[in-house]
Amino acid sequence: MLLSSTRRDWLGNIRGDFLAGIVVALALIPEAIAFSIIAGVDPKVGLYASFCIAVVTAVMGGRPGMISAATGAMALLMVTLVKEHGLQYLLAATVLTGVFQLVAGYLKLGELMRFVSRSVVTGFVNALAILIFLAQIPELIDVTWHVYAVTLAGLAIIYLFPLINKTIPSPLVAIVGLTCACIYFGIDIRTVGDLGELPDTLPIFLLPDVPLAWQTLTIILPYSAGLAIVGLLESLMTATIVDDLTDTSSDKSRECKAQGIANIGAGFLGGMAGCAMIGQSVINVKSGGRGRLSTLVAGSFLLTLVVFFEQQVSLIPMAALVAVMIMVSIGTFNWSSIRNLRDHPLSSSSVMISTVIVVVWSHNLAYGVLVGVLLAALFFANKVGHFMYVISEFDESTDTRIYSVMGQVFFASAEKMLATLDFKEAVTNIVIDLTRAHFWDITAVGALDKAVVKFRREGASVQIIGLNKASETIIDRFGVHDKPEEIEKVLGGH
Amino acid sequence: MSDRHVVACIDGSTHSAAVCDYAAWASKRLTKPLTLLHNIEPAYDPVVTDFSGLMELDGRETLLEELTSIEEQRSRLMLEQGKFILNAARQRAVFAGAVEPLTKQRHDGLTESLIELEDGIELVVLGIRGADHEKDNQHLGGHLESSIRAVHQPILVVNNTFKKPQKIMLAYDASEPCEKALNLLLTSTLLTKLPVHLVTSGQSRRVTKLSQREAQESLAAAGHEVVAVMVDGPVGESLHQYQRDNDIDLTLMGAFGHTRLREFVFGSVTVKILLSANRPLLLVR
Numbered sequence: 029m030l031l032s033s034t035r036r037d038w039l040g041n042i043r044g045d046f047l048a049g050i051v052v053a054l055a056l057i058p059e060a061i062a063f064s065i066i067a068g069v070d071p072k073v074g075l076y077a078s079f080c081i082a083v084v085t086a087v088m089g090g091r092p093g094m095i096s097a098a099t100g101a102m103a104l105l106m107v108t109l110v111k112e113h114g115l116q117y118l119l120a121a122t123v124l125t126g127v128f129q130l131v132a133g134y135l136k137l138g139e140l141m142r143f144v145s146r147s148v149v150t151g152f153v154n155a156l157a158i159l160i161f162l163a164q165i166p167e168l169i170d171v172t173w174h175v176y177a178v179t180l181a182g183l184a185i186i187y188l189f190p191l192i193n194k195t196i197p198s199p200l201v202a203i204v205g206l207t208c209a210c211i212y213f214g215i216d217i218r219t220v221g222d223l224g225e226l227p228d229t230l231p232i233f234l235l236p237d238v239p240l241a242w243q244t245l246t247i248i249l250p251y252s253a254g255l256a257i258v259g260l261l262e263s264l265m266t267a268t269i270v271d272d273l274t275d276t277s278s279d280k281s282r283e284c285k286a287q288g289i290a291n292i293g294a295g296f297l298g299g300m301a302g303c304a305m306i307g308q309s310v311i312n313v314k315s316g317g318r319g320r321l322s323t324l325v326a327g328s329f330l331l332t333l334v335v336f337f338e339q340q341v342s343l344i345p346m347a348a349l350v351a352v353m354i355m356v357s358i359g360t361f362n363w364s365s366i367r368n369l370r371d372h373p374l375s376s377s378s379v380m381i382s383t384v385i386v387v388v389w390s391h392n393l394a395y396g397v398l399v400g401v402l403l404a405a406l407f408f409a410n411k412v413g414h415f416m417y418v419i420s421e422f423d424e425s426t427d428t429r430i431y432s433v434m435g436q437v438f439f440a441s442a443e444k445m446l447a448t449l450d451f452k453e454a455v456t457n458i459v460i461d462l463t464r465a466h467f468w469d470i471t472a473v474g475a476l477d478k479a480v481v482k483f484r485r486e487g488a489s490v491q492i493i494g495l496n497k498a499s500e501t502i503i504d505r506f507g508v509h510d511k512p513e514e515i516e517k518v519l520g521g522h
Numbered sequence: 523m524s525d526r527h528v529v530a531c532i533d534g535s536t537h538s539a540a541v542c543d544y545a546a547w548a549s550k551r552l553t554k555p556l557t558l559l560h561n562i563e564p565a566y567d568p569v570v571t572d573f574s575g576l577m578e579l580d581g582r583e584t585l586l587e588e589l590t591s592i593e594e595q596r597s598r599l600m601l602e603q604g605k606f607i608l609n610a611a612r613q614r615a616v617f618a619g620a621v622e623p624l625t626k627q628r629h630d631g632l633t634e635s636l637i638e639l640e641d642g643i644e645l646v647v648l649g650i651r652g653a654d655h656e657k658d659n660q661h662l663g664g665h666l667e668s669s670i671r672a673v674h675q676p677i678l679v680v681n682n683t684f685k686k687p688q689k690i691m692l693a694y695d696a697s698e699p700c701e702k703a704l705n706l707l708l709t710s711t712l713l714t715k716l717p718v719h720l721v722t723s724g725q726s727r728r729v730t731k732l733s734q735r736e737a738q739e740s741l742a743a744a745g746h747e748v749v750a751v752m753v754d755g756p757v758g759e760s761l762h763q764y765q766r767d768n769d770i771d772l773t774l775m776g777a778f779g780h781t782r783l784r785e786f787v788f789g790s791v792t793v794k795i796l797l798s799a800n801r802p803l804l805l806v807r
Contacts, residue, residue, distance in 0.1 A: 034668075047573065055575045190574035197575030273586055275564065275593065307577050314585050316571040359577020 030088045030285060033320060037092045041318045048317025049325025052095055052308055054200045056082075056330050057341070058352045059308070060098045061220055066163045067103040067300055068110040069118065070224030074098040075334050076231045077122075077299025082327025084290035085304075090282030091267040092320045093274065095308040096290060097327070100160045101262050101393050102255055102301045109251045119236035121248035121255065123295030128256035130288030138280040141264045147376040148400035149265055150365045151383025153306065155396055156262075157361035158388055164350045164357075167218075174215050175347045178206055182351025199352045206348040207340070220349065221342030227331065228338050231297035254394045255291075259303035261397055263287050266304035273313045307360050375407040413440035416465075418448040428457035429488075438468035442475035451482050458483045463494030526644035527557040527624070530615070531632060534560075534607040535656050537649025542611045543684030544802060545647040546618035551712050554644045556623040558611045560604040561632050565593060601627065618684075632665040636673045643675045645712070650681040650796065662796055670777055670792075670805055676706060677777075679796060679803045687771040687802075691719040692741075693761050693795075696733045699776025703806040704737055707774065708744045713804075717747040721764055723757040758794035765801060777805035 034040075056078050064074030078097035085096040110118050132138070168175065182202045189198035210217065220226070238244050267278045283304075291301050312322055334341055369377050379400050387396030416435035423430065429450075437445055460479070467473060476492075483490045530545030532538045542558070549556035578584065608625040615623045628635045636646060651663035670677055690713055694700055707713055720738055738750045753760040765773055777792045796803060 044571065047571075051573050051575050186576060190572075190576050194572050194574045197573055199575050269582060273582070273589060275589075306582075310582050310585060311575055311577065313589075314572050314581070315575070355577055358579065359581055363580050364583060 030282065030289070033087075033092070037320045039319070039321070041316070042321065044316035045319045045321035046325055048312050048315035049322040050329055051197050051315040052312050052317065052322065052326040053329035053333065054197050055308060055311055055352075056095070056097050056326060057334060058199065058203060058344075058349050059100075059305075059356065060330070061223075061341075061344075062163075062349050062353045063098045063100050063103040064300070065223055066100060067106045067118070069106075069115055069300060070226075071220060072225050072227040073115065073118075073298060073300050074103075075227050075299075075331065076297050077294040077302050079327050079331040080231065080294040080297050080299050081287075081290040081302045082323050082330070084293050085283075085286050086320045086323035086327060088282070088286035088289055089320070089323070090279030090284075090286060091270055091304075092278075093309070093312060093318045093322055094263075094266055094270045094278075094283075094304050095312050095323055095326060096263065096287065096302060096304040097308065097330075098300055098302040099259075099262065099305050100163070101156050101258050102303055104159055104163075104391050104393070105251065105254050105258060106300060107391070109248070113247060116237040117244070117248055118300055119234075119295045119298065120238045120244065121251045121295075122299065122301040123236065123292050124245075124248055124252035125255040125259065125301045126288045126291030126293070126295060128252055128288070129260055129291060130285055132256065132260060133281050133283075133285030133288055136281050138260065138264055138284045141261070141280070143401055143405075144261065144265075144397065145376075145379065145401070145404045147372075147379040148383050148397055148404060150362050151380040151400050152261065152265070152387070152393060152397060153360060153362050154365060154380070155384045155387030155393065157357045158384065159391065160353060160360065161357035162388075164353050167346050167350045172217070174217050178210065178215070178217065178345055178347035179351045179354070181209075182206055182348045183354060186351060186355050199355065202351060203344055203348050206351075207344050210345045211343065215345075218346045219342060220344045220346065223346070226338045226342055227334050229335065230331070231299070233296055234298055236295060254392060255301045257397075258393045259287055259291070259301060260284055261393070262306065263304035266306045266309050269306060270309050270313060273310070274318060307356055375404075375411070379404045379407065409438070409440040412436050413438070413444065416441040416444060418445060420448070420450070422455075426457060427455055428459055429453060429455045430459045430461060432461040432463075433465040435464075436466050436468060437472040437475070439471040442471045445472075446475050446479060449479055449483075451479075451486060454486065455488055458488045458490045459493060460490065461493045465494075525555055527555050527642055528552060528645045528647065529557045529559050529636070529639065529643050530611070530623075531559050531561070531636075531646065531648040532607055532611045533649075533652045534603070535649060535651065535653040537651065537680050538607070538611060539614060540680045540682065540684050541647050541649050542614045543618050544678055544680050546615045546620035546623075547684070547686065548645055548647060548678065548712060549620050549623075551714075552644060552710070556615060556620045557642075558608055558615065558623050558625045559635060559639070560608050560625070560627050561635050562597060562600045562604055562627065562629050563631055564629065565596060597629070633668045633672050636669055640673060640675070643673065646673055646675060646677045647680060648677065650679050660797075662793065666796070667778075667793065670807070674807060677805045679805060681802060682800055685771055685801075687713070687716060689719070689768070689770050690716050690772045690774060691721050691761075691765055691768070691770040692737075693773060693775040694720050694722045694734060694737060695757075695776075696737075697776055699778070699807050701776075703774050703776045703804075704740070706804075706806055707746070708740060713772075713774070715745055717749070719764070719768060719770060720748055720750040721761060722750075722752050723755070723760050757791050758798055761795060762798045765799070770801065772802050772804060773799065774804045774806070777807050 060074035060078040061071040064071045081096045106118055109121060185202040185205060186198045189201050263283055264280055267280060267283055271278050287303060294302060365380060382403055383396045383400035386399045387393050416437055419432040421430045431449060433445060480490050528545050528549040530541050532541060545556055604627050612623055612625055650666060655661060655663050692703060692707060718741055720734065722734055734750055738748050741748045753764050
């Protein structure tokens with residue numbers, strides 16, 4: 029039901045949505061331009077994308093009030109594709125990204141988000157902030173002092189203006205003020221217009237101009253896969269954030285599908301792939317936006333503004349944009365995560381830091397998330413592996429050694445189980461009691477087999493108690509776990 | 523499985539008292555327990571507005587904190603107010619003869635709450651307008667149509683002070699929801715033995731004399747005193763006219779038989795009747 033929505037979704041908060049949409053549109057323009065520059069394409073590519081993605085997700089998205097547009101996370105992934113193959117391949121990759129996301133939505137892959145731990149999310153956000161900041165550095169190297177002055181003035185206005193007035197977006201004040209100042213004083217620094225074309229018309233439908241060949245697919249496929257993953261990750265993270273802020277719920281699968289359709293649309297309208305934006309969505313909620321209308325207003329107002337004020341927009345000094353983007357990166361970074369380094373468990377912190385390092389090093393958020401998720405899983409397996417011990421008793425009358433295995437036996441703890449068995453002890457009978465053990469995988473079973481073989485070699489007769497019960501837990505039929513009484517049976521040993 | 527309840531939706535508006543009375547009456551007739559339901563609707567209007575467009579340090583956390591503390595205060599107030607309203611309603615229901623009613627409060631919209639509780643509902647009683655649209659006679663309450671569409675149990679829409687139903691009318695057009703309404707008359711204890719006016723508007727082409735005759739006979743067999751009539755004129759007005767002329771206390775009808783699209787184009791008969799009626803309507807889907 030991609031088009032279903034309630035009246036309240038659209039009209040429940042007309043005034044708030046409208047004003048918030050305008051605030052967001054004004055904030056989206058510099059970001060869309062800056063992200064186009066990061067990706068190495070004309071500003072119009074990012075602006076068309078932002079328009080299309082915002083409008084499509086407004087109608088179809090599963091999270092009303094969330095803002096999606098051209099984003100830094102996605103722009104960073106396209107850099108080499110654009111550099112090596114050009115814009116048309118990017119557009120084709122954008123369409124394919126959308127197709128992947130649409131399929132992911134129908135397969136309900138969004139549910140996999142539960143494997144992405146909080147530390148990975150924090151790492152993702154922090155890495156994104158660092159990359160956005162780093163992307164501004166080239167604008168600040170080898171330039172005259174004017175650029176520094178304008179950037180600093182921009183930052184001062186952005187952070188100080190809200191102390192006087194909270195009804196006008198301060199980034200807008202900074203951009204308009206600095207553009208006027210630069211023209212008035214004739215300061216000759218780089219402007220947005222120097223960096224490529226701005227939109228002068230409404231977007232038009234165009235098929236990406238790439239050869240329909242296998243080779244094209246092999247070029248764009250890896251990029252599209254990465255873009256699809258990162259786009260969905262950031263979108264679902266953002267959806268959760270908006271859920272929390274507004275104390276409402278969202279339809280994650282529907283959001284995945286909407287992101288897909290939005291990107292397919294963006295590709296055909298000459299735009300780059302995008303996704304939900306954490307910072308802008310927070311700004312939207314903060315400015316009073318709650319419904320679908322806010323996103324629709326943001327997208328359409330953005331394009332109207334840019335098309336009508338193309339001349340003026342092209343005069344915006346890059347230094348002013350840099351100031352806005354520095355604010356974005358500072359605002360995106362999760363500063364409390366640094367404070368938390370001291371209190372959080374070392375494993376969580378190292379997952380977060382590894383995610384950041386991998387992303388900053390590879391410029392690919394997908395790799396960072398992959399490493400983060402893997403590390404988190406390893407740490408978890410390691411921790412759970414500690415929940416295993418063996419009680420060893422000796423019955424002299426029958427010359428029997430009884431080993432009672434307790435807890436979780438799986439790949440991470442099977443070795444430890446073997447190590448606690450004393451194979452050198454000469455006894456007649458060995459009893460291994462598994463009634464309170466949980467065997468989770470083949471490694472555990474293999475370890476048990478090995479133990480039995482070894483004891484037999486030493487001449488002991490081995491008896492195993494409760495094997496059936498223990499191996500009941502090697503359940504790959506996860507359906508069983510849905511029923512409380514079945515879970516109770518499995519965990520009953522404890 | 524426990525008993526299904528008669529659920530009365532109370533919000534402290536003008537109709538709430540009558541809703542209480544009708545629900546108590548229905549609960550007695552059906553011998554089903556009564557639940558009084560009050561909903562604390564989630565705030566949709568944003569309470570914080572800051573157009574600075576600034577992404578502050580840890581702005582997300584600050585914003586969450588701010589929104590939480592404001593909504594916390596609001597919810598507490600609403601909770602308290604709701605308890606007060608429910609308490610008054612309970613006393614009223616007990617006075618009207620209902621067996622000790624249950625009270626329930628939920629943080630949700632009315633429609634969503636009813637969907638959530640649906641399995642335990644025998645009959646829903648609600649006012650035609652809630653507190654939000656109390657003064658607005660031109661429109662239905664904000665939740666009414668969506669609630670009627672969402673809930674598959676019969677809904678009693680209250681639009682006037684309580685008057686014990688003595689004479690009822692079945693707006694009959696042989697459509698599927700209408701047959702269900704007829705079935706309710708035949709099977710439920712809610713309206714047993716009450717005199718029924720079986721009224722068919724001349725414009726309902728589907729109804730033949732024959733089907734009306736059949737309906738009349740089955741009602742008579744179930745012990746109702748039946749008057750079968752055909753009235754002329756547009757469906758909404760003619761039924762309303764008949765109801766007034768014959769002093770009917772309660773109208774029973776099938777609701778929203780058509781698709782949303784068709785109703786969007788032609789307008790919904792149900793909505794028209796709901797708007798013009800001044801005695802309660804029992805809607806069956």
